[in-house]
Amino acid sequence: MVAFSSNAEAEGTQVSNPVKRIRWATQRVTGKGGLAKRKSIFNRHANRLSQAEKKRESAGSANGVHQGEDEEKDAPESEIGRTVYFNQPLPADAKDEEGRPLVSYKRNKIRTAKYTALSFVPKNLWLQFHNVANVYFLFIIILSAFPIFGATNPGLSAVPLIVIVVITAVKDAIEDWRRSNLDNELNNAPVHRLVEWDNVNTADEYINPWRRVKKACSRAILSASQWIGSKKKKKNGTEGKDSKSRALDGPADNESRRYSVFSQAFDEEPAAENADGDVEMTPVPSPTPGQARSGDAAGAADADTEREDLQNDRTEPGGLSQSLQVPSADRPTSVKTAVAKRFYGSLIDPNLEAKETARFKRDYWKSVQVGDFVRLYNEEEIPADIIVLSTSDADGACYVETKNLDGETNLKVRQALHTGRKVRRARDCERTNFRLESEPPHANLYAYSGVVRWDQHDPSSPHEPPRAMAEPVGINNMLLRGCTLRNTDWIVGIVVFTGEETKIMINSGITPSKRAQISKDLNWNVIYNFIILFFMCLIAALVQGTTWGRGNESLDYFEFGSYGGTPALNGFITFWAAVILFQNLVPISLYISLEIIRTAQAFFIYSDTYMYYEKLDYPCTPKSWNISDDVGQIEYIFSDKTGTLTQNVMEFKKCTINGIPYGEAYTEAQAGMQKRQGIDVEVEGARAREQIAHDRVEMLKSIRQIYGNPYLRDEELTFVAPDFVRDISGESGEEQKAANERFMLALALCHTVITERTPGDPPRIEFKAQSPDEAALVATARDVGFTVMGRSNEGIIINYLGVEREYTVLNTLEFNSTRKRMSAILRMPDGKIVLFCKGADSIIYSRLKRGEQLDLRRSTAEHLEMFAREGLRTLCIAQRELGEEEYQKWNIDHDLAAAAVQDREEKLEVVSDAIERELTLLGGTAIEDRLQDGVPDAIALLAQAGIKLWVLTGDKVETAINIGFSCNLLDNDMDLILLQIEEESVDAAERELDRHLAVFNKTGSDAELKAAKKNHEPPDPTHALVVDGDSLKLCLDDRIRQKFLLLCKECRSVLCCRVSPAQKAAVVRLVKNSLDVMTLAIGDGANDVAMIQEAHVGVGIAGEEGRQAVMSSDYAIGQFRFLTRLVLVHGRWSYRRLAETIANFFYKNIVWTFALFWYQIFTNFDCSYAFDYSYILLYNLAFTSLPIIFMGILDQDVDDKVSVAVPQLYRRGIERKEWTQIKFWTYMVDGLYQSLLCFFFVYLLFEPATFNTENGRNVNDYKRVGTYIACPAVVVVNAYILLNTYRWDWFMVLISTISMLLVFFWTGVYTSFTASFTFYGTGNQVLGSLSFWAATFLIIILCLLPRFASKAIQKIYFPRDVDIVREQIRQGKFDYLRDVDPTKVSATSIVPKAESTSSSEVSKPLPKDANKEKQKRDLHVQTMSEDMRPIYPPSVAATATTHNPRSNNGSDGTDYTNHRNDSLDRIDRAFPPVSSTTRAGTPLTPAITEPFHTPRESFERPRASFDRPRPSFDRLRSSMDRTRSSFEQSRDFTSAALLARVESSQSTGEGRQGHGARHRLVFPAEALSPPPEGEKAWMTKLIS
DSSP: OOOBOHHHHHTTOEEBOOOOOOOOTTSOOOOTTHHHHHHHHHHHTGGGSOHHHHHHHHHTGGGOOOOOHHHHHHOOGGGOOEEEEESSOOOGGGBOTTSOBSOOOOOSOOOOOSOOTTTHHHHHHHHHTTSHHHHHHHHHHHHHTSGGGTOSOHHHHHHHHHHHHHHHHHHHHHHHHHHHHHHHHHHTOEEEEEESSOOTTSOOOOOOHHHHHHHHHHHHHHHHHHHHHHHHHHHHTOSOOOHHHHHHHSSOGGGOTTGGGGSHHHHSOOTTBOTTOEEETOOOOOOOTTOOOTTSSTTOSOTTSOOOOOOOOOBOTTOOBOOOOOOGGGSOOOOOOOOOOOOOOOSBOTTSOOOSOOEEEEEEGGGOOTTOEEEEETTOBOOSEEEEEEESSTTOEEEEEOHHHHSOOSEEEEEOOGGGTTOOSHHHHHTBOEEEEEOOOOSOTTOOEEEEEEEEOOTTOTTSOOEEEEEEEEGGGEEOTTOEEESOSEEEEEEEEOGGGSHHHHHHOOOOOOOOHHHHHHHHHHHHHHHHHHHHHHHHHHHHHHHHHHOOSTHHHHSOOOSSSSHHHHHHHHHHHHHHHTGGGSOHHHHHHHHHHHHHHHHHHHHOGGGOBTTTTBOOEESOSSOTTGGGGEEEEEEOSTTTTEEEEEEEEEEEETTEEEOOOOOHHHHHHHHHTTOOHHHHHHHHHHHHHHHHHHHHHHHHHHOOOTTOOGGGOOOOOHHHHHHHTTTTOHHHHHHHHHHHHHHHHSOOOEEEEEOSSSOEEEEEOSSHHHHHHHHHHHHTTEEEEEEOSSEEEEEETTEEEEEEEEEEEOOOTTTOEEEEEEEOTTSOEEEEEEEOHHHHHTTBOTTSOHHHHHHHHHHHHHHHHTTOEEEEEEEEEEOHHHHHHHHHHHHHHHTOSSSHHHHHHHHHHHHSOSBEEEEEEEEEEEEOTTHHHHHHHHHHTTOEEEEEOSSOHHHHHHHHHHTTSSOTTSEEEEEOOSSOSHHHHHHHHHHHHHHTTOOOOHHHHHHHHHOOSOOOTTEEEEEEHHHHHHHTSTTTHHHHHHHHHTOSEEEEESOOHHHHHHHHHHHHHHHOOEEEEEESSGGGHHHHHHSSEEEEEOSSSOSHHHHTSSEEESSTTHHHIIIIIIIHHHHHHHHHHHHHHHHHHHHHHHHHHHHHGGGTTOOOOSSOHHHHHHIIIIISHHHHHHHHHHOOSSOHHHHHHOGGGGHHHHTTOSSOHHHHHHHHHHHHHHHHHHHHHHHHHHSSOOOBOTTSOBOOSHHHHHHHHHHHHHHHHHHHHHHTOSOOOHHHHHHHHHHHHHHHHHHHHHTTSGGGGGGTTHHHHHTTOHHHHHHHHHHHHHHHHHHHHHHHHHHHHSOOHHHHHHHHHHTTTTGGGGGSOGGGOOTTTTSOOOOOOOHHHHTOOOOHHHHHHHHHHHTTOOOOOGGGOOOOOOOOOOOSTTOOTTOOSSOSSOOSSOOSOTTSOOOOOSSOOOOSOOTTSOOOOSOOSSOOOOSSGGGGSOOHHHHSOOHHHHHHHHTOOOOOSSOOOOTTOOOHHHHHHOOOTTOOTTOOOSTTOOOOOOOOGGGGSOOTTOHHHHHHHHHO
């Protein structure tokens, strides 16, 4: 009968109880180098321990964690991190003189913000004045305050610096305010903590006065912020925000990182809580139907007794019966052998009297301390790293969702300690008496080692001395901070690590302060200008001092003496006066303009509707505004896989049963394969979509006719196979019908899913699984009539085509990354015991019965390879019938292994291996791991742009390879270098690297690294590198990391698998620092935060996962495909704009400043002004500011569509050619030349004689001559900027024209008033002189002539790529892009191409409402990390058009479609290639050319399932690729040849040969090449 939890019923959803089983497989298997890895992690993070803790380590090392012999030998004493005591007094060596603990642990309060309310102003100013330019400007302002240096208006001089400091501070404050709000939200999240008991591990915290002040300020600011926010809400009349505000403020409400804050557990007071939030003697929820609690009477038996089955005859209020009547005849009783179960003991001391004052009280996260007891409820987030003592599940299991930790939404199982399962209430916590010896905190998310020690008292003999006992604690018993408790009513645990010492915080790293690369280079250019300024001022000081010292000069008669009185002092004063005069040589206006430009660019990025993700209502959101130009220089992109490249949505597409393939799909991998063969994929895709849609309707109709399945949702059907429905109805004979039913029954029984049933008519059944693959398999079984209804106490209920049956689950052997399979042993209704096994194809094939099912194995292997070529993840299904005696004997061994304290996982694996043999093959499945929309096209575009994409993932090697083929990272031309170092030593890794480097004629020398830094060309697409985490750890050693990097540099694609967050950051750091290139990291989970922060640019994906990556990123986007537009369009524009803007800024200030300098030659360098002071103030403020700012904001060399259509334009950014020192000095020299013309042309004009106006007044005073210099200089500068601007639209020309005319307007208006003093009347006088206009015209022509001529020569004779493209645009070659949606533009837009759609979209032409329902459902699809996923995915073999004899992928010698040698006998297959004609022109039909020969009689008669066409299968067969002719190493890649050759290496014909028996497959020498008699005979001989 089915039992459902009470909490789920209250929420309207019924959750089935999980079956009792040993959850040993969820723990990550330790490799050979586990100890070495742990030691390296300890050493890396040892500096995080306080000095007191280090003393404690050495003092307590004798009582450390129990280690094996090797570990004791290798592990230093300092590895013993901490001992936490519970209801035990601290030993004397752990206390100080006052009795306080020596060890102080980190607080659970975390701070990711850089500033506090009190530290913001001083700290922000300190950081801002790290900029050397800001220090220089401050120094100028200080100098200007002294009148002796001749500053006209010191206060006005300070305005520019004040403006830039304030703007930058406001920007920094906004960014940090968001982080601070998230910190406060997290630190003040509620949790139930045990209070009023003595936690001896921590002392009362002393809050000093300074901290009290800080806390008071924080509270005041928080209150003010809340008050202002409430006022705004009342004013706006709404409580919500628009999408833009939500995107800027942080995570969307419905996907908050702090989901627990909004959960029902905190919205409603628990029944036992009083008004203060206390939980006095917290009651445990009553047992759900069919479930016993260890603390209740029904479940109070000791661990060494068996529980009786509980009957449930209750009905719900609605009258729905929850009992399933199963005929007793179908449930024979089995003979059970009594097995003495191990006594684990209990942490509760029966002799310890409890005060019964302790209670669980609602408290804040920040109050949690090491050694606390906490109680967490369903849907709550884990506040610290916690060891689970007990759970609401009688089996001690709980389920956690780790999306904030690793970006996965799947459920993972964690197990309570055996000894703590009776610790359920507050009084139980008071009566515990134990200590936890734990390793120190470290960054490894998959490893933890500790031990619980206590003295076990015998209740029956209280006077006997207690017995010392211990239980090991592993990562399987730990809940990590940031995870969320799911499908579990409650758990009780103890806190081990808090705050900065939790694993998630150690992996997060410190929030970095990122500066753009151009800003860093700009400092050097500023230093160069400082040097020029120094020499200019030095010349002024020397000349002025010498002039005063020489005497008998005109100044002796016209000056009233000097300020200094002596020549030396006069020179000194003149030096600083010259600094003020020439200060614009280092332009502060440049920094103000750059802030304005970058802010505008960030706004444009945010407002780009083509990067708006409508599904989540999320635009592209810049988090850092000052690094947009870095996005235009990216050479390496480091990407996570799960949730970044994929959607985490698994869909069952195809299967092969009893040698018959079923299912219709058209995947991206298949479209890519056809595209490489020259097939029009748009036409083919349309035809496939039409066929699949037709078959879908037919299948649904057929299913309804056979069985009115109430649990089938039409919109959720992913397995489209009308022929399967016909076969299951008996069209192809009883045997195929029975095979199909048995296959689907195996899918419905062999799993560990939890059933959720939502009441309704009919009820809705959904599945929660550790693996999304597993959920997809069970969902498909449901869709075709084999529905998992739920679990009873000892079994599982299946709705078998309308008839409900119960199958008793005897054992569940779960999946792990080493086994690559899972099994379920069940007692069928007829009393037989059957083992169902699903796993990797190579694993299952090696365990089949020897010498049987040869034809079936061959055909199934062929089908699996073709599924793999479509990019589908394959899995084999098999079964074995067990005898009663054999099973009972094996079960004793299994129970003993499950009860082992040490090496439990290894012992269970050996026992499981013994029973999973002599299997009978049922068939195989194919699941589509859906990529995000547009991922293959996006990766292809980035590759054409010259960007190298590396995938850094925690998934398995095989999975990463499979996705690599699907998303265009890998292709069939590539040699796949699989770097797996068996020996855990650096020497072995170095030998392996040397071997692979030799292929490229490299040795890993410094000279090669130097050459690699200069080479930005993408490597040839001939090699790809795949490396696992253990090998990567060795390769990152300082001794060989250079060789590893050079090997990676030679590979087109690099996939790093099974890597930790710290390793991800280490890889990014290696590339960034060693190759001196710009890097970008993109991810969606908390495990990507370290990588995102380490890269120059971090991008977070705001998908359906956690949002921690988004909050730590510089840019947040909704989908991976938006990255192409962010990088190729906005990044390239920003980089080119800023590079041109900065160069023009230096140029225009050189023109102006050196014009002043040339004037000083004729004034003995007395630092007088050549222009009116208003010109000096307005030059950078008004006359020349707008054109250059709008150049930086709006200039475009080509538009966005062309930028994407021609991604090669991006390569100038990779090579950093837009901003170089040559360009800087070229503009500087150009400005120097133009300043010479502007001054000396006017000087030579006035040198022979002066000019008079019409009324006879002359214009030769310095202010009027200055007008002759200033006006042409302003016009020249603006015209020069316009000449360097690519886009001449009406707005840019208008702004430039206004800026040119403004100087004339100002001169005329300002000099019309007497306020201009000696400048009065200048406009009328100078502007009315013909000489002025003649000089202005000639100066403009001569100044711009060199730049115009050089540009013309360059564009005509030495054109750049962008020049050619711009010319093609003028010729109309890109006119086709006008009608193309910018989101659909690609480098091949000129050729019609198919849209990037997954096969699920192809097969589901849903109505609008159905699409909405599907999207809503996809938000809750459960996913998991690949090491827990029971799938062994294949690779893709080499294609006919891209055959590569060196390739290690693909089929080993098989050729199931086209043979390379016509002289060889063709092997006739059941499914010949489909084409229009044969070589002789005879039409072909998909019929049998040679029947299968199997031991079964049914194969001797015609089968309808063979004769009917299968469009998807035949379509793939017609495009199957040619494969290699020689046997080469296949490694772990799936291929039909490998599976067809595999003997049952783990099985024998006579049955089981003992536990762990393994047989090595040895081929005779003559089997390595086909004999003359032909390939068919050779293959037959090989297999038999």
